[in-house]
Amino acid sequence: MKEKINANKDKWLQEIVTQKEIQSTLKSIIHSTDDAISVVDEKGLHTIINPAYTRLTGLTEEDVLGKSPTIDIADGGESMHLKVLRTGKPVHGVRMRVGPNRKEVIVNVAPVIVDGVLKGSVAVIHDVSEIKYLNEELERVKERVRHLESKYTFADIVGESRGMIIAKEQAMKAAQTPATVLLQGESGTGKELFAHAIHHASKRNNKQFIRVNCSALVDTLLESELFGYEGGAFTGAKRTGKKGLFEEADKGTIFLDEIGVMSLNLQAKLLRVLQEKEIIRVGGGSPVNVDVRIISATNIDLKNAVKEGRLREDLYYRLYVIPIYIPPLRERKEDMPLLVNNLIRKSNQDFGRNVKGILPEALNILLDYAWPGNVRELENVIERAVINMKLSEESILPKHIPPLIDLYEVGIIKEKLISDSKNTPFADFDWGKNNLKNIKDLTEKVALINALKSTNGDSLKTAKKLGISLRSFYYKIKKYNIKKIYECK
Incomplete structure (x- = not known):
């Protein structure tokens, strides 16, 4: 009995020890x-x-x-x-x-x-x-990642015309070198798209890509943004000073958009970056080494800017290491179908639509336009066309396309009307003294007359050709009193 009690005692003690070990x-x-x-x-x-x-x-x-x-x-x-x-x-x-x-x-x-x-x-x-701090930190990291990442690649550049193929080939070669690139082209041609793609395909793609619009800031602000400043350099400056964008972009790429508007003072500082690979902060005296790939862009003729004294000649040659010309949309009309379909897909995603494509008659309207705003303007037109469509409609029709008339086009129409026809009812039209509405009315009137002439005065065919209803056609005929001015039949 005593042995049994001792055995149970030992067992209990062992359990207690085990429990204590577990608890410990x-x-x-x-x-x-x-x-x-x-x-x-x-x-x-x-x-x-x-x-x-x-x-x-x-x-x-x-x-x-x-x-x-x-x-x-x-x-x-x-x-x-x-x-x-x-x-x-x-x-x-x-x-x-x-x-x-x-x-x-x-x-x-x-x-x-x-x-x-x-x-x-x-x-x-x-x-x-x-948790709030960690979420904020996460958002800061996400923002930094967004800042680091280039938005576009060469796959995002749409175009198979000869001019675009040449531009893409040159940009791809440029991406494999650390050389300075100058992107030349009109506004809206896609210069920033090329800059992103070059950075993305380069060895610097895991570092910063920073875009600077040189025309968006006054000279003094642009200087402090680009080159930074020392503490107390000017009224309102941080006591600790601030890094400039060239320092932020170290080992990465900086894209200087609209470089042609930069002041001569800043051009001298930019030249130092290109030649010496260093910057001096505003209010500072000691140079700071930077390793930055510079891609610049302009929509003006930089050679003329040099001749006129607006651009330093030595800076011009430093920028003009790998020049890439991006053609305007009017020089690559063969890319229009590709661009339009790509923009339709983008608009479908942005607006939750399911537009399948564009009818040939509507595409012809786009092909006949000169596109002074280039691809940026085309994107705006396609977005508006998609928004104008009913949910049941699957293809863009002529009626969906907003009026493609601006002062650039008015100039072309004016030349066409006045150059070869003194006997037209519009020969005496004073283009300089009329507002845009009067010019638009005149253009619409000319379009109606030309359409009537091409259909031998057939109202139904004319309305169909113009992409308007018969009721709208008769309204415009009455509005412009066309048959009294011009016998169409």
């Missing part, structure tokens, strides 16, 4: 984590808290252990520990305030079940302010 191990784990943790037993009394809990709530083991979990609730609400003990179910993401400082936290509590019996609960408590 559990406590070590809980204490080692940076998450605030509290543990209560089946009676709802605190048995364990860790240092992170004390840091978060301001409550020590002396304040908490052996006491109800309501001890740490600042607003007198329900304890999540007690709720879990009552229901046997975990709770997640509960916001509450804890401790003397009423710290805002998010609480997750899980039941502790041993052999099917509820033995207590464990709470993990997260600081809301820390």
Whole structure:
């Protein structure tokens, strides 16, 4: 009997030792984590808290252990520990305030079940302010990644015309070198698209790509943005100074758009970057080394700018290492179908539409236009056309295309009307003294007359050719009193 008691005693002692070892191990784990943790037993009394809990709530083991979990609730609400003990179910993401400082936290509590019996609960408590900080930090990182990444690649450049093929081939070769690139072309031709693609295909693609519009800032602001400044360099300057964009773009690429408007003072500083690979901050004296690939762009003739004294000749030759000419849209009309279909797909994504394509009659209208705003203007027209369509319509029709008339086109129409016909009813039209509405009316009138002549005065065929309803056709005929001015039949 005595031996049996001793055996049971040894067994109980071993179990106690084992439980203590388990509890000690559990406590070590809980204490080692940076998450605030509290543990209560089946009676709802605190048995364990860790240092992170004390840091978060301001409550020590002396304040908490052996006491109800309501001890740490600042607003007198329900304890999540007690709720879990009552229901046997975990709770997640509960916001509450804890401790003397009423710290805002998010609480997750899980039941502790041993052999099917509820033995207590464990709470993990997260600081809301820390979560907010981490979310903000994540957004900053995301923004930095967006800033680092070039938006476009060569696959995004649409065009199979000879001019575009040559431009893309030159840009691809340029991407494999660290040489300075000069992108030349009218506004809206896609110079920034090429700059992004060159950076993306270069060895610098894991570093910064920074775009600077040289015409968007006054001279003094542009200087401090590009080259940075030392503390106290001017009124309102940060005491610690500020890095410029050339320093930010170190080991990466800086894209200087509209380089032709830069002042001669800044041109001298830019020349130093190109020649010496260094900058001097505003208000500073010591040079700062920078390793930056410069891509510049212009829509003006830089040779003329040199002749007129608006551009330094030495800077011109530093910029003109790899010149790439991007043709205007009017010089690559064969790319129009590709561009239009690509822009339709983009508009479908942007506006949640399902437009299949464009009818030949509508495409012909686009092909007949000179596109002074180039691809940027075409994108605007396609977006407006898609928006103008009914949800049931699948193809862009002539009626969906907004009026393609501007002062550039008016000049062409004026030349065409006046050059070869003194006997037309518009020969005496004073182009200089009429506003845009009168010019548009005249253009519409000419279009109606030409269409009537081509259909031998057939009203139905004329309306169909112009892409308007018969009712609208008769309204315009009456509006312009066309038959009294010009006999169409």
